[in-house]
Amino acid sequence: MAMLELENVHTYYGNIHALKGISMKVEKGEIVTLIGANGAGKTTTLRTITGILRPREGKVTLNGEDLSQFKAHEIVYKGVSMVPEGRGIFGRLTVSENLDMGAYSRKDKNFAPDLERIFNLFPRLKERRSQVAGTLSGGEQQMLAMARALMARPQLILMDEPSMGLAPVLVEAIFDTIVQINKEGTTVLLVEQNALMALSIASRGYVLQTGTIVLHDTAENLKKNEMVQKAYLGME
Amino acid sequence: MLKNWLKRISATDILMWGIGLIIILGVVWGSVATLSSGKYDSAAWQNLIVTGLTLGSIYALIAIGYTVVYGILRMINFAHSEIFSGGPLVAYYLARALNDNGFLAKQPIVGLVLVALFSMFISMSIAFLAERIAYRPLRKAPRLIPLITAIGVSFFLLYTYKGLFGSGIKDYPQLDILKGRTPFLGMDIQIVYIVILISAFVLLAILYSIVQFTKLGKAMRAVSEDKDTAALMGIDVDQIISATFMIGGALAGAGGFLYALMFHQVAFAMGFFPALKAFTSAVVGGIGNVVGAMIGAMFLGIIEAMGPNIFLDGLGVPAPNQLKDAIAFVLLVFILIFRPTGILGERLATKKA
Ligand SMILES: Nc1ncnc2c1ncn2[C@@H]1O[C@H](COP(=O)(O)OP(=O)(O)OP(=O)(O)O)[C@@H](O)[C@H]1O
Numbered sequence: 001m002a003m004l005e006l007e008n009v010h011t012y013y014g015n016i017h018a019l020k021g022i023s024m025k026v027e028k029g030e031i032v033t034l035i036g037a038n039g040a041g042k043t044t045t046l047r048t049i050t051g052i053l054r055p056r057e058g059k060v061t062l063n064g065e066d067l068s069q070f071k072a073h074e075i076v077y078k079g080v081s082m083v084p085e086g087r088g089i090f091g092r093l094t095v096s097e098n099l100d101m102g103a104y105s106r107k108d109k110n111f112a113p114d115l116e117r118i119f120n121l122f123p124r125l126k127e128r129r130s131q132v133a134g135t136l137s138g139g140e141q142q143m144l145a146m147a148r149a150l151m152a153r154p155q156l157i158l159m160d161e162p163s164m165g166l167a168p169v170l171v172e173a174i175f176d177t178i179v180q181i182n183k184e185g186t187t188v189l190l191v192e193q194n195a196l197m198a199l200s201i202a203s204r205g206y207v208l209q210t211g212t213i214v215l216h217d218t219a220e221n222l223k224k225n226e227m228v229q230k231a232y233l234g235m236e
Numbered sequence: 237m238l239k240n241w242l243k244r245i246s247a248t249d250i251l252m253w254g255i256g257l258i259i260i261l262g263v264v265w266g267s268v269a270t271l272s273s274g275k276y277d278s279a280a281w282q283n284l285i286v287t288g289l290t291l292g293s294i295y296a297l298i299a300i301g302y303t304v305v306y307g308i309l310r311m312i313n314f315a316h317s318e319i320f321s322g323g324p325l326v327a328y329y330l331a332r333a334l335n336d337n338g339f340l341a342k343q344p345i346v347g348l349v350l351v352a353l354f355s356m357f358i359s360m361s362i363a364f365l366a367e368r369i370a371y372r373p374l375r376k377a378p379r380l381i382p383l384i385t386a387i388g389v390s391f392f393l394l395y396t397y398k399g400l401f402g403s404g405i406k407d408y409p410q411l412d413i414l415k416g417r418t419p420f421l422g423m424d425i426q427i428v429y430i431v432i433l434i435s436a437f438v439l440l441a442i443l444y445s446i447v448q449f450t451k452l453g454k455a456m457r458a459v460s461e462d463k464d465t466a467a468l469m470g471i472d473v474d475q476i477i478s479a480t481f482m483i484g485g486a487l488a489g490a491g492g493f494l495y496a497l498m499f500h501q502v503a504f505a506m507g508f509f510p511a512l513k514a515f516t517s518a519v520v521g522g523i524g525n526v527v528g529a530m531i532g533a534m535f536l537g538i539i540e541a542m543g544p545n546i547f548l549d550g551l552g553v554p555a556p557n558q559l560k561d562a563i564a565f566v567l568l569v570f571i572l573i574f575r576p577t578g579i580l581g582e583r584l585a586t587k588k589a
């Protein structure tokens with residue numbers, strides 16, 4: 001049984017048919033990437049998994065359990081965390097308070113080991129703990145969004161373009177962190193426009209085009225695929 | 237340079253600034269005239285300031301409800317005036333029962349605390365129900381709709397109170413221990429004012445600590461910034477909104493009880509003026525900002541208590557105290573024109589950016 005499974009999922013915004021029957025699987029321990037152009041429906045897919053949006057048809061299951069009966073905040077308690085698109089941090093809360101919100105779903109109060117791990121991954125955040133998050137730089141906000149998602153100790157983490165708008169050095173650091181997080185036992189579903197980077201750390205990938213999955217293969221094969229090379233890797 | 241500047245200024249701007257200038261001149265002129273006449277001695281001023289702070293602390297308790305609900309739903313809860321009055325109106329019956337069976341005379345402090353808690357509980361319940369029944373189903377509707385609904389809820393409650401409690405004024409039982417004056421911080425102050433001030437400050441301090449330091453408070457602030465992201469943290473947004481209404485309601489109920497202590501009476505329409513002033517306070521302080529609401533309320537309380545005597549009297553207005561309610565609304569209009577974000581509004585906005 002896959003950890004996460006989407007079966008023929010259709011999602012709408014009013015009349016707009018954004019996801020037209022998507023099926024995909026993420027196995028425990030994997031890094032899977034979902035790539036696609038602007039407006040393909042990547043964010044919509046993640047928002048459907050987290051329960052912010054509801055599929056009109058089809059279903060999403062987590063470890064075999066149908067998620068349609070749960071509200072968005074209840075799905076978090078099942079071990080799904082999200083790093084939202086455009087960071088989505090709470091700008092008026094401090095860095096520590098943002099991290100506290102990440103841990104909101106946890107019953108235990110023993111955050112010290114998590115904070116230590118997070119400050120190891122992102123030493124920058126440690127210095128800025130009491131700073132209002134809205135005044136962090138873009139890269140720092142991205143780190144905070146990722147750190148906040150980790151505070152929940154998720155089994156599955158969904159990331160929506162974590163490298164967006166970051167300098168190349170930082171992009172590399174962020175991807176290293178994703179690999180690190182995955183090694184420590186968290187399954188990752190990674191949405192990216194930076195297809196080359198995403199495919200270099202993922203085991204498998206799905207290619208989304210206007211609400212439909214047009215390709216699905218191992219990362220190795222996708223990198224060699226002619227269509228992928230043309231459309232997403234910028235090769236001729 | 238000057239030409240461009242002149243071009244940008246419209247006739248309305250000039251009119252507004254003109255009116256503002258006239259009001260400021262009037263206030264200064266009146267104050268100077270009063271102060272130089274020496275009509276009031278320092279004890280009289282002290283009294284006015286204490287009265288102002290006492291009123292202000294009650295406005296602050298009410299204003300919190302406006303400001304936290306606005307912060308979380310971007311909605312002005314016009315029914316808050318009736319949420320405020322519902323507590324003391326219902327608690328009146330408890331106060332009278334405790335008074336009639338002699339409990340209030342034997343155990344005045346326990347009795348007062350009981351009545352206060354009951355008042356808070358009633359207002360809290362009304363706030364909870366108003367949100368649950370009237371506002372929640374309209375959460376996704378355009379913003380004007382909940383606003384109109386709030387006015388409807390306000391009228392519904394107002395006339396329910398009138399039907400249930402009658403339109404007469406009811407006298408709250410008065411306690412001997414609250415009568416008279418006592419020295420306090422080197423001043424001679426009415427005991428009841430001290431009780432009101434201290435209770436209000438304790439409640440406001442508790443509220444501030446909740447918002448600032450508890451898991452609930454942080455969740456409230458997170459929800460007020462971004463509901464979807466808050467849900468992604470596992471926060472039950474509906475539950476936090478309910479809690480917000482309940483906190484605002486409980487404080488309004490406490491304010492209503494203290495208001496009844498100060499004026500010894502309650503009536504079905506008693507909520508209108510204090511709540512409108514609390515709303516003004518919230519706007520003056522920068523709506524959405526808890527500390528701003530407290531500062532705005534103190535400011536308004538003092539202006540209202542001192543204003544008539546300090547500047548209206550000096551201007552030769554015949555019955556200055558009759559105009560004290562007008563001052564609050566002149567101030568509201570003033571703030572809306574010249575600083576729509578309120579006292580602390582701007583700082584909040586820059587922090588957000
Ligand atoms: N709130 C909305 N209302 C209506 N249509 C929407 C809404 N959000 C997204 N859409 C539409 O749904 C489609 C998929 O959008 P989505 O945000 O999932 O794309 P995406 O793949 O994440 O793109 P990007 O790479 O730009 O983030 C787009 O055509 C978009 O215009």
Ligand SMILES: [Mg+2]
Nearest residue numbers: 042043044085
């Ligand atoms: Mg997107």
